[in-house]
Amino acid sequence: MTMDKKVAIFLFGRPASGKGTQAKILSDKTGFYHFTTSREGKEYINAHDDEQTKRQAELYKAGKLFLPEWTSRVVLEKTREIIKMAKGIIYDGTPRTLYEAKAVFPEMVKLLGKENVYVLLIDISVExxxxxxxxxxxxxxxxxxxxIRSDSLxxxxxxxxxxxxxxxxDLDKKEVLQMRTDEYAEKTIPAIKFIEGLHTITTINGEQSVENVHKDIIEALNL
Ligand SMILES: [Zn+2]
Structure with missing residues (x-):
């Protein structure tokens, strides 16, 4: 990886794969911006008052997900702003749906160049x-x-x-657990499949210590 170029790193993985933790560690180490759709969405809502954005605020209050069209707009607008200042962006679970992947991923490749876009899948089994x-x-x-629960936590x-x-x-409740698993299978896996058709995806074994997963990520990125 050449550090004088701006990079985008897409981290995928089912819920509890540790991608959030890994994104944070990687961000601390590299200074790259840690991008999560929920946080950027909330910030965007606070800074804009057009009709489409107001509707998302209502959805958010009702505990529903943002609409894919609006989410794609936020991801692209925020990316164009952030990349002016940051050397890189780490996307933590974005894009979440096939719609978002189609709207966002090819644009990112155009913006940064194919060789500066990395896609990693942190893999853990359903069990x-x-x-x-x-x-x-x-x-x-x-x-x-x-x-993770322990003697001190x-x-x-x-x-x-x-x-x-x-x-x-609530995520710990069985039905919510099932919903999150289904959501990943039905929405996010098609997004990953779409990206796989355009780009190399490196699979990282997520069933290791946090340190070893991080090492594998660094190796995959050539950092
Ligand atoms: Zn806290």
């Missing part, structure tokens, strides 16, 4: 996913603070990254 979700704790103040423990408290979430 590993279920095992991890059962042990997962999330901060009640910031959903990016995710931990339990529901009610103060969040190591801020003022929040760690708790299990």
């Amino acid at each position: 590993e996913f279920k095992r991890r979700v059962e042990k997962r704790l999330i901060c009640n103040r910031d959903s990016r603070h995710v931990y 339990m529901p009610g423990t103060k969040c190591p990254d801020g003022d929040g408290v760690l708790e299990t979430r």
Whole structure:
């Protein structure tokens, strides 16, 4: 990887694959911008008041996902802004749907050049996913603070990254777990398949320690 060029790194993986954690570590190490659709979407809502954006604010309040058309617009507009300042952007689970992949991915390649776009899939099995979700704790103040239950980290423990408290979430309930699994299979896998038709995807074994997954990512990126 040549550091004088701007890069985009797309990290994919089913829920609980550790992609959020890996995106954060990689961002801390490289200074690349850590991009999550939910956070950028919320910021965009606060800064814009057109009709389409107002509707997304209502969807968000109702606990629903942003519409793909609007999400694609936000991802592209934000990317064009961020890339002026940042040396690179790490996309944490974006694009989430086939619609978004078609709208966003070819544009990114055009913007940065094919050789500067990296796509990594952090792979864990469905069994590993279920095992991890059962042990997962999330901060009640910031959903990016995710931990695995241990002797020192339990529901009610103060969040190591801020003022929040760690708790299990609705995601731990069986039906929500099933919904998230289905969503990944039905929406995100087609997006990944579409990208696979255009680009090389490097699969990373996600069933290793955080450190070893990170090492494999660095190796794949040639950093
Ligand atoms: Zn926290």
